[in-house]
Amino acid sequence: MNFASIAFFAFFITVYGLYWALSRPWQNRLLLVASYIFYGAWDWKFLGLIGLSTILDFFLGKQMYAASDPKRRKSLLLVSLIINLGMLGVFKYFNFFAGSLVSLLTPLGLQPGWPLLNIVLPVGISFYTFQTLSYTIDIYRRKLAPTDKLEDFALFVSFFPQLVAGPIERASHFLPQLMSSRRLTFEQMSRGSFLILLGLFKKVAIADGLAQSVNAIYNVSAAGTVGTLDIILATYLFAIQVYCDFSGYSDIARGLAKLLGFDLMVNFDTPYFAVNPSDFWRRWHISLSTWLRDYLYIPLGGNRKDERTTYRNLILTMALGGLWHGAAWNFVYWGLYQGGILCVHRWVAGAKPSIRPAVTLTDKIRRACMIVGFFQITCYGWLLFRASSWSQIVAFSDRLFFHPTWSTPTIPTPSLAALAGIVLVLVVDLAHYLSGTSVFYRIWPIYRRAALYAALLVVLLMGLSNTGNTFIYFQF
């Protein structure tokens, strides 16, 4: 059930109407049933996996908290890690690793005959696995007390607005909200509605409107025939597409949650205004980057040891972060690239780089140049992310850096809605960036706010004729 569909609209309206007519325990039960219906709409068989993960971590969490023996606590954590990561490994990575190993061994004359699994990747498994892992790890670290109510925990794992593509919530942030009574304020309704409008606008008008142009270049089977300008344009457009697709989803998820009386964490904070890789990861997919920091980078040693270990930790964290996105080598390359530029930035800027406020005109110009410059570096990363094969990465990189051909671009022009939407999203993000808050419009005069909403709505209506695509991050 796609957020940008009539079926979801009908589903949400029904749930919403019932939700506010019920008292809190029944509200949670309703949301749990609705979440399972929402998830089961993809494939009811996936419900078994999410159910297993929920029950397992609920009871492991309770036992872990009650146990005083560190060895027992550790072994319980290991059980949680093995089973959760095991499910992720089997369903998401088995074919990838098995296929890669076959490719590696075949040139050596070895032909392993293990079978590939004929399985479909359960939607959102990477998101809810990380969410449940944070719960058990936090209990193990004594940072969190487990919940006593299975239904609250089950809802924490499966809450439908963020179930399939995040934000990856932390139990310490979200469980208390589930356990307390809630009331709908005017502010929440207003902000929630705005976020839903903004998210739909980003997804329907921009991301879907750019997909055809990007696919036209990245799906060419003979990558060597694509011209330099086509690669540049398609990569810029993909940078916008993936941002609008993913942040659009997050906006809708947060907006829906607000209408239900919850606050989900902010997942994007004007990422393309980043001036360096460190800044970028504070702005892009914040729920994942903080998860990686807390549960992978820091346990690896973080930057507490020597520089070489810090670099290793950075590379390893980002490579695994890349692999989290999908079972394909291009995601690993993208992760390695991100790790690499973080290392280079740390090496150049020092251990504690800081971003000074731009006060003078010279500072502001320098900052603008840094933003534009770093965007180019980000975009090359998106080329790695979007590429369909290693040979395409090589061919496109060769065309960009070593053998450019400046023929007339053949990339199809994006839809008018997407072009108008890009301008509008730039205005919105610029206002957000300059004001330092995502609710910048609240201090605007009411006629100007209304003009912004109307503009978003008009471009969204224009985008309704774009071919609908599923959200890119559903595959992760």
Add this chain to the structure above:
Amino acid sequence: MQFLNDSPQPQSSLAAQAATPSTDRAQENSQGLRSQTSTENPFGKKRPTPWGSLVKLSLWMLFWLTLVDICINWLFAYPDVLDQYPSSLDRYFDYGRSIEGKVSRMVNNTVDSSDPIIAAGWIDPQSWRSLPSVPKDDNDLLLAYYGMSFAEDISLALGELDDDITLRGIGGPSAPPNHSYAAYMADEAGRNADVALIGVLTSSVKRMRSLSGMSWSYEHPAPYSYPYYQLNSSGNLVAVEPVISSASEFVSEFNRKGPQWQRFLAQMTQYDVAFDAVVFNESWVDNSALLRLIRRGWANRVRQRSDYGLYDAVTGFNAEAVEIKTLKVMLSDFVATARDNDQLPIILLISDSGYGDSLYKVLSPHLQSLDTLSLSTHELVPSDNPANFIDDGHFIPAANYKVATALQEMIADTDVANE
């Protein structure tokens, strides 16, 4: 790397911000945009109550939306005069007009005084009398082609490459195989042709469960009709003939909106999966630019819903779909009929942009079993390369010549060319 900064030393403000889940509430508080009373703002002015603000906001939004609607209608007004060509933006904001609304602008009192699209594509042998039915020269070949603009462009390129080929072409805008097959069967004069070529456009296979170029080509309706084919229990084709079958009949019935027109609409409702009353019927919605945008979105959803079960961008065509089964029988009939008439049948599969080799994949076993000449354009002109297409989606001229050359060589290797 500050985003992963785990140093025991005090973190920078940005790192600290990332360390705790950030929500709107936190952002609002940090900006002083929220206040306890909620009727005051940080700038000291009294604000109206929330519900008062909502009413004001709604009225302002209504004002802006109305203004936008009026401006679009004024700036991008679709020209009323037939010979005045609309700009691309005029067309863009008019795509959501109802089919009936669009057609009524093109129809006049007679076919001749109407837009040329009204006369295009009808399966009406009377209108084919001016087409060549014998070769230019006794030694020449007469090639009759049935299809759409793609088939026509390739055939014309073939005619340019080979002076000894005389062309006889019958087609309709984006015509589905129903149309091409029915046109071939109805073309008695075309039986004299040495070669009969049928073009199957990949994107048009989806139109097989329709009766007219109006329902599927929502944005550019072409009113021509064609039979709807079903398979009976013995696997033979059964045609549902359209109630209106010629341009003159269409113009007359459309203007009159009499019982015949109602029967045609009823027939479309029954058989045409892409027919939708909201999309088709002229109404007051046509007057609002923004409502037209909504209808255009709705029309796209209707079209996508109609595709369901036949084609998927990842898996391609469903071999079990009724359209594919019907298409196979149509192609078999076409080959058998052509052979019965001593013609050389050629099946040309045309892969338009974005469809890859999906049609070839689903039909190639059947084509092999027919043991007939066939060519799929994807082998010569990959449809995943945008360089092979012009802006309107047709092949570039070089691609047409490439396919035509392959056809020329194919024909040259047969007895027909050597007789």
